[in-house]
Amino acid sequence: MAEKKRLLLIDGNSVAFRAFFAMHNQLERFVNHAGLHTNAIYGFKLMLDKILAEVDPQNVLVAFDAGKVTFRTKAYADYKGGRSKTPGELSEQFPYLKELLTAYGIKNYELPNYEADDIIGTMAKRAEDEGYQVTIVTGDRDLTQLTTDNTTVAVTIKGVTEIEKYTPEHVLEKYGLEPAQIIDMKGLTGDSSDNYPGVTKVGEKTAIKLLKQYGSIEGIYENIAEMKKSKLKENLLTDQELAFKCKELATIKQDAPVEMTLAQTTWNGKDHTKLVDFFEEMDFKSFLTQLDAKIPEEGEAISHLAVTPLTTETFAKLDLTPDSDISFYLELADDNYHTADFWGFVFKIDEKYYASRDVELLKEPKLKTLLEDERFKIDVFDGKQTYAALDRLGITLTGINFDLLLVSYLLNTSDNSNDLGSLAKRHNYLDVKTDEEVYGKGAKKKVPADDQLYFEHLAHKAKAISDLEDQLMEELAQNKQDELYFEIERPLSLVLAQMELAGIKVDRERLDRMQSEFKERLSELEQVIYQEAGEEFNINSPKQLGVILFEKLKLPVIKKTKTGYSTAVGVLEKLRGMSPIIDNILLYRQLAKLQSTYVEGLLKVIASDGKVHTRYTQTLTATGRLSSVDPNLQNIPVRLEEGRKIRQAFVPSHPDWEIFASDYSQIELRVLAHISGDEGMQQAFREDRDIHANTAMQIFGLDDPSQVTPNMRRQAKAVNFGIVYGISDFGLAQSINSTRKQAKEFMEAYFASFPGVHRYMQEIVEQAKEQGYVETLFHRRRYLDDINSRNYNLRSFAERTAMNTPIQGSAADIIKVAMINMQKMLQKEGLQAKMLLQVHDELIFEAPKDEIEKLAQLVPQVMDSAVSLAVPLKVESASGKTWFDTK
DNA sequence: AAACTCACG
DNA sequence: ACGTACGTGAGTTTC
Numbered sequence: 001m002a003e004k005k006r007l008l009l010i011d012g013n014s015v016a017f018r019a020f021f022a023m024h025n026q027l028e029r030f031v032n033h034a035g036l037h038t039n040a041i042y043g044f045k046l047m048l049d050k051i052l053a054e055v056d057p058q059n060v061l062v063a064f065d066a067g068k069v070t071f072r073t074k075a076y077a078d079y080k081g082g083r084s085k086t087p088g089e090l091s092e093q094f095p096y097l098k099e100l101l102t103a104y105g106i107k108n109y110e111l112p113n114y115e116a117d118d119i120i121g122t123m124a125k126r127a128e129d130e131g132y133q134v135t136i137v138t139g140d141r142d143l144t145q146l147t148t149d150n151t152t153v154a155v156t157i158k159g160v161t162e163i164e165k166y167t168p169e170h171v172l173e174k175y176g177l178e179p180a181q182i183i184d185m186k187g188l189t190g191d192s193s194d195n196y197p198g199v200t201k202v203g204e205k206t207a208i209k210l211l212k213q214y215g216s217i218e219g220i221y222e223n224i225a226e227m228k229k230s231k232l233k234e235n236l237l238t239d240q241e242l243a244f245k246c247k248e249l250a251t252i253k254q255d256a257p258v259e260m261t262l263a264q265t266t267w268n269g270k271d272h273t274k275l276v277d278f279f280e281e282m283d284f285k286s287f288l289t290q291l292d293a294k295i296p297e298e299g300e301a302i303s304h305l306a307v308t309p310l311t312t313e314t315f316a317k318l319d320l321t322p323d324s325d326i327s328f329y330l331e332l333a334d335d336n337y338h339t340a341d342f343w344g345f346v347f348k349i350d351e352k353y354y355a356s357r358d359v360e361l362l363k364e365p366k367l368k369t370l371l372e373d374e375r376f377k378i379d380v381f382d383g384k385q386t387y388a389a390l391d392r393l394g395i396t397l398t399g400i401n402f403d404l405l406l407v408s409y410l411l412n413t414s415d416n417s418n419d420l421g422s423l424a425k426r427h428n429y430l431d432v433k434t435d436e437e438v439y440g441k442g443a444k445k446k447v448p449a450d451d452q453l454y455f456e457h458l459a460h461k462a463k464a465i466s467d468l469e470d471q472l473m474e475e476l477a478q479n480k481q482d483e484l485y486f487e488i489e490r491p492l493s494l495v496l497a498q499m500e501l502a503g504i505k506v507d508r509e510r511l512d513r514m515q516s517e518f519k520e521r522l523s524e525l526e527q528v529i530y531q532e533a534g535e536e537f538n539i540n541s542p543k544q545l546g547v548i549l550f551e552k553l554k555l556p557v558i559k560k561t562k563t564g565y566s567t568a569v570g571v572l573e574k575l576r577g578m579s580p581i582i583d584n585i586l587l588y589r590q591l592a593k594l595q596s597t598y599v600e601g602l603l604k605v606i607a608s609d610g611k612v613h614t615r616y617t618q619t620l621t622a623t624g625r626l627s628s629v630d631p632n633l634q635n636i637p638v639r640l641e642e643g644r645k646i647r648q649a650f651v652p653s654h655p656d657w658e659i660f661a662s663d664y665s666q667i668e669l670r671v672l673a674h675i676s677g678d679e680g681m682q683q684a685f686r687e688d689r690d691i692h693a694n695t696a697m698q699i700f701g702l703d704d705p706s707q708v709t710p711n712m713r714r715q716a717k718a719v720n721f722g723i724v725y726g727i728s729d730f731g732l733a734q735s736i737n738s739t740r741k742q743a744k745e746f747m748e749a750y751f752a753s754f755p756g757v758h759r760y761m762q763e764i765v766e767q768a769k770e771q772g773y774v775e776t777l778f779h780r781r782r783y784l785d786d787i788n789s790r791n792y793n794l795r796s797f798a799e800r801t802a803m804n805t806p807i808q809g810s811a812a813d814i815i816k817v818a819m820i821n822m823q824k825m826l827q828k829e830g831l832q833a834k835m836l837l838q839v840h841d842e843l844i845f846e847a848p849k850d851e852i853e854k855l856a857q858l859v860p861q862v863m864d865s866a867v868s869l870a871v872p873l874k875v876e877s878a879s880g881k882t883w884f885d886t887k
Numbered sequence: 888a889a890a891c892t893c894a895c896g
Numbered sequence: 897a898c899g900t901a902c903g904t905g906a907g908t909t910t911c
Binding site: 095203204300373541542543544563592593596597600601617620621622623625626627628629630631633635668721722723725726728730731732733734735743792793796797800801803804805807808812840848 | 901902
């Protein structure tokens with residue numbers, strides 16, 4: 001069967017609105033030389049590119065609303081009444097949006113008396129009758145009523161380039177309704193944005209329930225006599241006329257007098273000249289560069305580069321001076337650079353490229369010097385990885401200048417892909433493929449056999465590093481992030497590499513013993529649980545466990561997940577005492593976790609030197625924290641005694657050495673006291689008071705610490721946590737197992753006691769809404785795209801993030817500074833001690849016994865002088881034979 | 888690959 | 897009317 005023709009229909013007003021508000025926080029950054037706002041045009045263009053590439057349509061039409069008066073306003077005077085006026089910054093963009101469409105070769109259409117929806121409905125119907133496959137793009141979920149087997153409705157979510165596609169199956173899955181029933185639902189619920197009310201007290205949930213039972217509004221009223229007396233029935237009867245009216249309003253016309261024919265919507269592609277003119281007029285520089293990059297060869301083709309395969313013979317050609325512009329890229333077979341096979345390397349030296357598969361060449365004096373002599377400044381992608389991998393070849397990388405990965409992350413902490421190709425694309429640099437494109441993925445991943453193809457890919461990487469340097473460093477400077485890069489992140493990358501390379505010694509025998517102990521206890525527990533359940537099942541399967549607990553044993557269901565019963569710890573704890581099986585399951589879970597994740601997990605990653613070498617991800621978290629992988633050494637158990645014993649397996653790498661650990665006490669709350677300027681809180685820290693007890697006194701209105709009960713302190717501690725996380729009454733209530741009302745009272749009492757904190761919370765959210773991002777003490781920046789969203793959940797989440805990120809992120813900044821200073825200090829003092837681990841607010845070392853005393857003095861001193869805040873930083877230390885003993 | 892659960896700060 | 901505490905990584909089951 002021949003492939004169907006495809007028609008793309010776009011709801012112009014709706015998508016423009018979405019684009020405008022999605023980029024609302026960027027509003028003032030998108031203004032062209034003539035003073036025109038361009039954010040909606042920009043967003044619209046991104047959406048167009050994406051959907052055109054995806055659908056590859058033969059016909060395209062963008063429909064617009066013609067004006068305020070439509071047949072709906074005639075039928076219902078208040079239709080769309082009370083809707084706030086379109087902002088001037090948006091309405092001025094519409095004429096240019098139409099210009100954009102013209103340049104894209106796309107027709108647009110509007111029809112007096114009708115809305116864009118009706119044009120779309122009508123065209124969709126006509127096209128379907130002609131055997132087309134139709135895709136509709138809109139920001140308005142109401143259009144899902146048009147969904148059929150041949151019409152897909154793509155609703156923009158979260159900005160404009162992400163879409164959710166509705167097929168009849170998806171509508172059914174999402175609402176439990178047929179597409180045609182959407183209008184019945186709207187009739188019942190009304191639509192506040194269109195200002196028609198529907199039936200009193202009927203929301204989505206109720207509407208869906210009614211429609212599942214009666215099929216349609218008509219069906220409901222035919223059977224209403226049989227419904228038993230209820231408030232709902234009363235409301236349905238009172239608002240009967242309204243329900244039918246609203247259904248009519250919600251129904252999209254499929255027979256509007258649209259004059260545009262299907263044939264007239266044929267799409268013949270973009271008009272390149274017009275596009276260039278238009279982008280120039282809009283000052284869309286990045287789009288212009290993209291056009292240029294794409295001109296040489298139609299489509300996705302990448303330019304060719306001449307690469308010299310490097311051999312001992314071709315060394316002679318290398319023309320090097322310290323002034324040379326050098327980029328270096330080392331290719332590895334997978335992302336564990338401590339163990340990965342070497343695939344090759346490339347140098348860009350001025351305008352020439354040299355590549356080889358044989359990394360042994362790097363050991364040749366000429367190249368080794370190039371990498372090790374600090375007079376040569378080298379640009380890289382991921383300096384930490386390059387440093388650590390070269391260390392395996394006995395080479396110490398020195399003179400790192402520009403680190404593309406690191407700089408790109410600092411510019412936007414949400415951009416955390418670590419593929420050079422994808423990362424370059426996000427900076428509008430398209431002349432390098434992704435690794436997946438060149439190497440394939442998963443089991444199929446392999447290095448290309450063809451030298452030409454492979455070396456060119458490497459060369460393009462080196463070129464991208466080099467080409468992006470100026471632009472990104474400029475942006476860094478504009479953001480006032482130079483210090484963050486030069487003084488913190490870049491030096492830190494080498495400190496981290498050294499810590500990873502040092503690794504921490506693991507006592508394999510100890511883990512082996514734990515493994516057999518856990519194995520025995522687990523199988524005993526297993527038998528007991530089977531007995532109590534009356535049958536054998538997989539205890540590790542939440543699904544099977546749910547059936548046992550809630551169906552067979554008929555225990556009450558506390559919480560559901562989207563696929564079934566929740567069996568999480570919180571739930572099981574509520575069921576305690578109702579059946580002996582619960583305690584056994586909890587214990588089983590605890591031991592199974594320790595066994596699989598920690599005992600067996602750790603045993604699996606012990607290297608041949610008897611150590612584990614984690615990798616710290618420096619460019620991942622949105623807040624600036626590190627993370628640790630393979631293994632994760634930042635979540636080794638500590639809270640429960642049983643789990644804490646895992647730490648006995650972490651030992652010094654030499655006899656007569658010890659483990660030494662120091663941690664910041666309450667660093668996040670101290671940071672908060674500093675940045676909020678709250679006098680009372682600062683005072684409490686200056687006097688080194690128990691901060692949770694202090695909070696308890698404040699919120700319970702006590703005047704003496706002796707009046708603070710353990711329970712009050714516990715609740716106050718939860719409030720302090722809540723404050724750091726960006727408080728919500730709901731979240732706090734959950735954490736102290738209390739009511740929302742109670743939580744709200746705590747919050748109010750807290751804010752009354754700490755007015756500076758209250759003011760900070762309001763101001764930071766305000767600031768985030770205005771500039772679209774928040775910053776830490778050292779100008780680490782996190783963009784909050786949803787901060788002005790109309791979606792309550794998205795917006796609330798962004799608001800909490802705005803409150804939390806400067807706190808969590810500044811604490812991360814501080815310990816990073818401490819780490820750099822510490823590494824220098826160890827060197828300066830000529831100590832053998834080694835810094836091994838960082839766990840967000842603590843540093844872990846190993847050292848000869850006779851250096852411990854010195855460390856106990858030095859480490860806290862370095863840590864608490866990392867920055868100077870309005871409150872002192874407090875550091876606590878401990879040492880012992882194993883990590884377990886540093887308490 | 889997604890969902891669930893649970894370990895850490 | 898709605899559903900959230902902030903930031904992570906990893907193991908197991910299920911589809």
